[in-house]
Amino acid sequence: MLEVEVAKVAAVVVGYMPEIDVLDKLLISLGSQVDMLIFLDNGGASKVLMGAPSERQSLVYMDMEGNKGLGAALNKGFELAVNAGMDYVVTFDQDSHAEPELIANLGAAMAQAKLKDSRCIAVSPAFFDRRDGKRINFPFYQSTNNVIKPVFHSDDEHGLVKVDILITSGMYISTQAWIEGDQYNEGLFVDFTDSEWCFRVRDQGYTLYGCLNVEMGHALSDAPPVKVFGLSFLRYSPVRRYFFFRATVAVCRMSHTPTCWKKRLLLALVLRFFANLLIDKNKIQSLKMMLRGALHGWQKKLGPLR
Template sequence: MPSTPADVVAVAVTYRPDEAAIGEVLGRAAAQVRALVVLDNATPDADGAHWTERIRLPDGVDVERSATNAGLGAAYNRAAAIAGERGARFVLLLDQDSLLEPGCVDALLRHADLRAARGPLGAVGPTFVDARSGETAPFVRFGFPLNRKFDAPAGGDVDVDFLISSGSLIPLEALDAAGPFDEGLFIDSVDMEWCFRAKRAGLQLVGVADARMLHTIGDELVELPGGATMFVHSPLRLYMMTRNRVALWRRRGTPGIWTAQDVPRMLLKLARMTAFAAPRIPNARAMLRGARDGWRGRQGPPPAARR
């Protein structure tokens, strides 16, 4: 029997969302699945009310508020638990800035069924378009000296080594096979690390051409000499990104080919963030501190969030 939206519970993880945009994000998702739950990661109240009380939520959307910001890994694991409690076969993970195009979930389900007929499925993910630049992000297979990047053929899908978490449709049985998300990573590389384990468990990761999603990468875009552009993150995010990537380099289960191409990539990122992205000195310090802490195996929230 073909999978349908009735088999899907979507969980949108939020933290201080853009209140002007979150309503449409939730409305588009709710229209394509059986149920949608907002899992708010300890967004503080403002003007005496939580953001969910200041905007009009789509009908039937439930809100679960976490007392503490436990990070994305913990939120994704709670999302899977919510989907299981509601009798779903799939969980659809969503960030607060990810806007599904009409028919996105139907396309994901169609290709999930096609691929499940071939072998165990880890996840299917949409083609995503950066909401600011309009650039379509390619799918990725790991390679050396560079990763291989390509688009899925129109109407088709493609095997990949990595899917971003937002927009990923994951069979709950895949989480049993690959294990839960790593809560210690807190934010960045949570999806990367899970994809490593899914592939090791023999699960397929699949990118789908006709499932499309708008998604915002980074805090802003900076134009580089020669006309190229670069996605820029805050020093805090740069710390977390660097810490967790370096931590993954040291893990036994990390593919060596990924580490071999990621080391020079992170060195290039350090150079670019220091040369072209303000605030330059804080950026450099954040990345160097992240590299040190990642090498030492530090986990959990960033230092600023520790009590």
């Protein structure tokens, strides 16, 4: 039987204008599972855990003094965790749901992954949209010979599968890479902050694993996905469209982004452009923001909204 290493684990949660009740449930669940619970407030969450005084007292709350973006908040969370001697950080968005054994299960998955592959730097659970009630897991993605394929199952008894990218929420990460300088790109601000980090650490020889035996509920967008021509597209505000299009183009210009992913992301961007014009309520504003975002991504004008 595998003995899971005794490691210090911090949970880092980033919030911006959250649903306080959903966020509180996440933090209360995580608080009993980790050695250190850190919340980075990018705006609108000062009342977090006000209804749970003891949990609020043990929370490491950091006011980012305005929306500094996901990358800046994650870097601050890692800084606090590393300075406190944490070995691992599990990152979360504000709208995820953490089952009582999530962190322990991810720790066991990391231990198993390291037995298989000493270069494993992060593992993640399979995730599903917590709002649709169907509990259908989204796939992981893996590229072989420059072909990207979705992965829905694993031959590994622990459900592990080597993957190209992981999402922020639920990612169980060794602090080693961050300490060595692989910090989050703060210029991307929100979209692709996780994917770009994954591309970068993989380019330096680290590996990532998804664990199909561990599941987590998560809200992937402002509203449930919409089907267009049989494909699922996420609903976002025009401002978020700007960030998505800007980040996609910017990431595709980075040398450490694999060629197969550049092709996939750019093709998907074209499809999203037309699909968004069908599903978005404010079509004219979305059109303007998508075009502006793509231009700024090409010009490498990153950071807050421009």
